[in-house]
Amino acid sequence: MPVSHSAQWVIVPNKGIDALQFEEQVTLPDLEERQCLVRVEAASLNYRDIAMALGRYPLPLDKSFVACSDGTGEVIAVGSGVSEFKLGDKVCMTFMQDLQEGIVTPKIRQSTLGSQRDGVLRQYGIFEETGLVLLPKNLSYIEGATLPCAALTAWNCIFGLESRALRRGDSLLTQGTGGVSLFAIQFGLAIGANVISTTSTAEKAERLKALGVQHVINYTSNTGWGEIAKSLTPDGLGVHHIIDVGGENTIFQSLKAVRPEGVVSMVGFLGGKGDHENLPSFSLIQRQLCIVRGMNVGPRRMFQQMNAFMEQHDIRPIISDRIFKFGEAQEAYKEMEKQQFWGKIVIQVQ
Known part of the structure; x- marks a missing residue:
């Protein structure tokens, strides 16, 4: 693999935003056959992110994890069995990595990024091929980082x-x-x-x-x-x-x-x-x-349909004026807590 370590931000549930921890050198596991190594470019925040930090999340969380479910990045290495993606592809991560089609089962819910599984607020991450979709061609990394949860939930609500x-x-x-x-x-x-x-x-x-x-x-x-x-x-x-x-x-x-x-x-x-x-x-x-x-988010198939619609109609996400840097994650969380912003809050990782 081209890289072996990654920096990341970790949530300790229910301990407050100040307990968001920065870890500088975390060893990446070996890349398996159907996995992609992604250089994460941007991550966006949802209300659930601060709810988990502040003890307001309705589901139990009993261990720490890498923060944030929504992100984009570039594929920089692929396993020997990967067929959908190639080096250089721009991708979004899916919110529930195992939700390909059909309904959300308790088992599938356990594949949620940024809670049950480590999230995307890190420099590099390894994801299953089936846990990625191509970024809409009309969007930047920062814009695309807002899609996996908020956009797909909205799409599922009105078209699902x-x-x-x-x-x-x-x-x-x-x-x-x-x-x-x-x-x-x-x-x-x-x-x-x-x-x-x-x-x-x-x-x-x-x-x-x-x-x-x-x-x-x-x-x-x-x-x-x-x-x-x-x-x-x-x-x-x-x-x-x-x-x-x-x-x-x-x-x-x-x-x-x-x-x-x-x-x-x-x-x-x-x-x-x-x-x-x-x-x-x-x-x-x-x-x-x-x-x-x-409601929850939709499956991967629905994500791909939504992305095609966004390309067709040139729909661009509404982004908050300030783009936070990777080292400013706690500030981004505090901005989210105020609930006074307009548009999605995004953290630029690279």
């Missing part, structure tokens, strides 16, 4: 159920301006959907409108935003697709906004724990005649 896939003229409701919501907006606008977004500030509302969002609702001054969103749909029946990133604190309003046979995709837990006495009942879901779908 083929019988309910978002179509031209359908309505789409997104919440806030995090990565999943911004990608969903871009995908929805690209196919001609009517996009409604909620946000908390006038400044972010203007940025959303500049992207092409047709309707923006301030959820702090309009706490009943679900009924407002429903009234903004052309036929008044409600929204076809809703991306719910708030969880228990937003699901009630999402159910008020959705149309009969519409889809509410439950993506995140940004809102924290809700008031359980006021959470919607199963009977409300039944009365709404809607689909409520717990």
Whole structure:
């Protein structure tokens, strides 16, 4: 192999951002037959990364691991059995390395980078051939680093159920301006959907409108935003697709906004724990005649479809103004914790 050691950042779960540890010289294992050695160029942060550091992650974590699930890089060595990639290929790592097709099983969940398996916040990493996809030709390494979790989750939300896939003229409701919501907006606008977004500030509302969002609702001054969103749909029946990133604190309003046979995709837990006495009942879901779908990322096949779509429509991820250096990982995490940024936070590794 051309290199034998790598520097990396390691998370000690639940110990805080300051416990993010830098390890300078870690020996790389030997390259196996179906594996690729990747020089990591960039990594991006998701809310889950700081949630794991701060003890807010809903799943148990009992050991330290290399941080971050989302990254890009260049293939610099291949095993003797690798057939899909060659030296010099620009690639993205997949979020769940073993999720090729079909559903997420408990076993497949154990292949998640940046938690159950070592992540991408390192100079070099060895990955299975099946855990990589080619980077869209229209994107840089920094842009491509944002795709594996946020972009693919957004894609799965609105296109993953083929019988309910978002179509031209359908309505789409997104919440806030995090990565999943911004990608969903871009995908929805690209196919001609009517996009409604909620946000908390006038400044972010203007940025959303500049992207092409047709309707923006301030959820702090309009706490009943679900009924407002429903009234903004052309036929008044409600929204076809809703991306719910708030969880228990937003699901009630999402159910008020959705149309009969519409889809509410439950993506995140940004809102924290809700008031359980006021959470919607199963009977409300039944009365709404809607689909409520717990979400994760999509399989590798879906990742490849999304990348082709992004090339076709020249969709470029929205990146935060500041690109952090490899040695500034703790600063990047603290910026993520503030939740005041616009666009994806990226760390340039090389």
